[in-house]
Amino acid sequence: MIYERLSHSARPHTLPAIKAHAPCPCGSGDIYTDCCGQWHTGTPAPTPEALMRSRYSAYVAGLSDYLLATWHPSTAPGELELWPVKWLGLDVRRAEAEGDAGIVEFVARHRDTSGRAQRLHEISRFVRMDGRWYYIDGQIIDDEREAS
Numbered sequence: 001m002i003y004e005r006l007s008h009s010a011r012p013h014t015l016p017a018i019k020a021h022a023p024c025p026c027g028s029g030d031i032y033t034d035c036c037g038q039w040h041t042g043t044p045a046p047t048p049e050a051l052m053r054s055r056y057s058a059y060v061a062g063l064s065d066y067l068l069a070t071w072h073p074s075t076a077p078g079e080l081e082l083w084p085v086k087w088l089g090l091d092v093r094r095a096e097a098e099g100d101a102g103i104v105e106f107v108a109r110h111r112d113t114s115g116r117a118q119r120l121h122e123i124s125r126f127v128r129m130d131g132r133w134y135y136i137d138g139q140i141i142d143d144e145r146e147a148s
């Protein structure tokens, strides 16, 4: 279903659709349908890391509906306008889950509209409700300030 939507709907200009057998944008090394594609098409992501990766892939592909659906209702924005940026890669540094709470630390790299490469270093919090993981919020780590 998602592929149909990706290929037929009028999609925002710069966002690429993900091809089913292409390497997954999250950088896992698996093809998309064996990785984040499963969660994008409705199967609940089994771990905070899987959800975080699938949300990164959703940013790459412009799947704002998926991003909103996996955002905890208490912190989710009413609507989501995706940044017009080119995502360059994801590096998951740490992923932990204990009971129904989890955290994932990651660095996501992207190129902004002026062409400058940027890093987003974040520690995200996740919670599981009714068998599904949701993103709650994230703490941005300022690497430059930490380094100095």
Ligand SMILES: [Zn+2]
Binding pocket: 024, 025, 026, 027, 028, 035, 036, 037, 053, 054, 057
């Ligand atoms: Zn993936």
